Structure formats: structure tokens, C-alpha cells
Amino acid sequence: MSHPPISYSTRPTLRVNLDNLRYNYEAIKARVGTAKIGACVKADAYGLGAAQISRALYGAGCRIFFVATAGEGKILRDSVGPNSAIYVLNGPSPRDKGVLLGAKLKPVINSLEQARFWAQVSGSVNEPPYTAIHIDTGMNRLGFSEEEFKEFARDKKLWNALNPEWVMSHLACAPDSEHPLNAKQLSKFKRAAAQLPMTPLSLANTAGTYLGKPYQFQMVRPGIGLYGGYATTKPEQEDIKTVVTLLAPILQIRNINKGDTLGYNASYTAPRDMQIAVLGAGYADGIPVLSSNKGYATLHDEAVPIVGRVSMDITMVDITDVHMHKEVGGVVVFRGDQLENEASEIGTINYEMLTRLGQRLRRDYGKPEKKETAPKPKSNYQSSKSTRPSTAKTGFQKGGYKKNGGQKRR
Ligand SMILES: *Cc1c(COP(=O)(O)O)cnc(C)c1O
Numbered sequence: 001m002s003h004p005p006i007s008y009s010t011r012p013t014l015r016v017n018l019d020n021l022r023y024n025y026e027a028i029k030a031r032v033g034t035a036k037i038g039a040c041v042k043a044d045a046y047g048l049g050a051a052q053i054s055r056a057l058y059g060a061g062c063r064i065f066f067v068a069t070a071g072e073g074k075i076l077r078d079s080v081g082p083n084s085a086i087y088v089l090n091g092p093s094p095r096d097k098g099v100l101l102g103a104k105l106k107p108v109i110n111s112l113e114q115a116r117f118w119a120q121v122s123g124s125v126n127e128p129p130y131t132a133i134h135i136d137t138g139m140n141r142l143g144f145s146e147e148e149f150k151e152f153a154r155d156k157k158l159w160n161a162l163n164p165e166w167v168m169s170h171l172a173c174a175p176d177s178e179h180p181l182n183a184k185q186l187s188k189f190k191r192a193a194a195q196l197p198m199t200p201l202s203l204a205n206t207a208g209t210y211l212g213k214p215y216q217f218q219m220v221r222p223g224i225g226l227y228g229g230y231a232t233t234k235p236e237q238e239d240i241k242t243v244v245t246l247l248a249p250i251l252q253i254r255n256i257n258k259g260d261t262l263g264y265n266a267s268y269t270a271p272r273d274m275q276i277a278v279l280g281a282g283y284a285d286g287i288p289v290l291s292s293n294k295g296y297a298t299l300h301d302e303a304v305p306i307v308g309r310v311s312m313d314i315t316m317v318d319i320t321d322v323h324m325h326k327e328v329g330g331v332v333v334f335r336g337d338q339l340e341n342e343a344s345e346i347g348t349i350n351y352e353m354l355t356r357l358g359q360r361l362r363r364d365y366g367k368p369e370k371k372e373t374a375p376k377p378k379s380n381y382q383s384s385k386s387t388r389p390s391t392a393k394t395g396f397q398k399g400g401y402k403k404n405g406g407q408k409r410r
Contacts, residue, residue: 008329012281013247014361016048017228018056020241024226025060027239031209035216038064038202040223042072042089047286047357048227048244051079052365057226058084066108066221070096073105085165087132091142092118101125108132109162110142112152119161132166133199137188138181139172146192153195166219167192167199174207174215175232182211206231210238229350230340244354246334246361248281248297248315253326262316263308268293275320277304279332282313285358287334290346297332300324304332 028037039062045053054065054076064085067073070093073086080086085106091114092100092107100107101121106129109115115133122128133152136143144152152158169189173179186203193201200218206225208215210232225231228243254276262268262276277299283289292309297317302324304317319326335342335353343353 008249010249010251010280011360011362012249012285013364014357015245015247015364016052017243018052018365020228020243021053021056021226022060023241024228024243025057025062028209028220028222028225032216032220036064036219037062038066038087038219038221039226040066040221041076042066042068043355046223046227046351046354048354049363050076054079064219070099070105074099074103077103077105092121097121100129104129106130106132108134108168110134111144112148115152115158115162119158122161130163130165132168133164135167135169135189135192137169137185139170141170143169149192150195164199166202167196168202171203171205171208174205174211177211177232177234186215224351227354229354242337244339245336246281246286246357247331248279248334250277250328250330250332251280252278253328254278264311265309268308274318276307277317277319277326277332279315279317280313281334282311282315284312285361286353286356287315288346288348288356291342295342295345297334298336298338299326299330299332
């Protein structure tokens, strides 16, 4: 450790494995058969980078995308070209009207109020974008209430003005296949849909695809499963590969004495003489402050506990017990196939861990994407099966990781 041995940067890296993203897409496709896949790429594709993610999915054959806002849709339009459908989940609003029309985005209509507003907009332009109709079946978040929807379904003029291509709803408890709300929502959804026999239906998010055929209808809307996150309470049933790895460079290695304290607020006191790696990644990069003195990263597949408070640009980990080579410029791994463990350790969920990823991260998407104009041939998917192995061993009982059902991504 007398000299920095290799070339390295102080900047943390987010490695996004697009081969594994495509693997996950194909795995969902295989599971849902003829149902279409509408990829949820809202919130910058869950923090992974909407442009690169959507282009890779487009290359895999995806032509339907969901975002939350018109602004996200506008950005996406540049990535996926004119012949993809982009739906805006949060619906149309007066201020977004121009963006929706300009980028040919399809609003999801969530209420009678939105329906009337968009019918008015549609009436004032040539070739207005088609829509999807969202009905609430038990989430009580967005979507038409049962009564509102009845009124809407009877109003043929309003219905026709909106050109609905899909009727959709969203499951509240899909991760738990035993939850009674799933079947309730399913029957409510079918009852509502029976009022309009001609419109294709969509109900399932990633977790919903595991509830079986009756939940899949004509389109599923996966997000987290594409990005390598477990969606259900039975991860062992899920066929996914790791997509996201956060790599932090070791900036300094220091030996501290028993009784020394670490970092802001001196929140950690060394119980023994220790070796500490100071890493170039902090809460600005998506390592939660809540993981201070709680979370873990891995070095050479060994769990290294976070010690002291996570600061903006720096996190410290205890590497005393790592016996493999340790050096400045070496790389410590966050996320990877331990995403759910890291999340549960601090009481959050994999979705939030992903969307927290910071803007400062250097983003490494592997080999540059070829400009895609047509779906990639099947062989591309086949070759993606032999991608690099996952970054960490399962378990970490030693370091305190929960085992997450003993399951581990490939
Ligand atoms: C985000 C979202 C999804 C995707 O959910 P995942 O759990 O990430 O698969 C699907 N449908 C709607 C309405 C959503 O808001």
C-alpha cells in the first residue's frame, strides 16, 4: 500500500448490464406468452438512465413504454423514435398539453375530469394521441372509481373522443400471491371491463406477472423486474439477473486504534484496532445516510460493514477481516445482487434504492449500443446468457446480511 498501484478515478461508477436487462425482458416475455410488454421506465428508468435503458429494450423488441410525467415522455421520445407508444401514467394536465401533443405522448386518463379535459384537447387538434383508461380496483390511488367509470362507459361520445387503446388497473398487493386483495381486484377489473368488450386490458406489474395467466391479459407493465430487482415475497421463483452495480473506489486505507472514532458526529467508536477503507461514494451517490453503521458493501465478495456516518461524498467501511488484496484504487461494491439486503437493512425497498442513485455517478453501460432500427435477432439474447457472474456470494450471515430466502441472482 505504499503507492497507488493502478490507474483509478475518485469518481464512483454505476455499472448497468444491458445484456442482463435484455435477459430479464426475455424472461418476462417467456412468462407471459402472447401478452405485450409495456416497459415502465419512469423516474429515469428507476434511476438507471431512461435513454440507454429504453434503447436497449427497443433493441429487444419493446415498443410500449410507460413514464410518469409528460417531461419524462418527451425525453424518452428522442430515445425510442416515432414508432413506439409512450403512455404518461399521471395523466394529462393543462400545462403539459403542449408537450403531450408535441411529442405524441399518450395520456393515461385517470378520472372523469381528466377525460373531459383531454376530450376537449383532442377535439381541437388533428390526429390527437390515443389514450389508456385507468380504473381503480382497490389501490385507491389513481384511476376512475367504479361509479365514475360506469358513467364514463355509458358516455359513448366522450369515450370515442378519447380513442382508448387500453383499459388498465394497478395491483396493490401483487408481491404476496396469497393476499386476498389480488383476486378482489381481478374480479372488479373484469366486471368493469365487461362494460366495454372491445378494449384490450392490462393489470399486472412485475409481481402481477407471477400471479399467473388470469392476471396477464393483453399487456403487462413490468418495471423492477427488468432492472434486476426482486418483485415478490418468493424471490426463489423469480428468473432475473443483476443489472445494477454501484462501484466505489478506495481513496485511502487507514489503520485506527481501539477507541478511535470515525467521521461526522463521531458516531462510531472502534471496538478494537481496525483497518478502514475510505470510499469515494456517499449519500449524494445514493448510499443512504440511514445505512450509517448498519449497511454493508462487499470487497472481494466479502461483506464489509459501513462504519461511521455516510457523508456526502465519502463512505467508510471496515476491511479489517478481508484477507484478499486491499489497495488504494481497489473497488468496493454496493447493490449488485445484494440490493434487497441493503434495502431491508435500513427499512426501505429496492425501488427506492435504485431511484436514489445519484447524478454524479459515472455510468458504464458496457459496450456501446449499436444504433438500433430493428429488433435484435434471437441470437443476441442467447449470447447474453453467458455474461459476467454476479458480484457477491450469497448469505453474509457473518456480516449480518439477511438471506432473502436464500435466493441469489445469477
Ligand atoms: C410503476 C408502475 C408499474 C411497474 O411496477 P413494478 O412493480 O416496478 O413492476 C406498473 N404499473 C403502474 C401503474 C406503475 O405505476
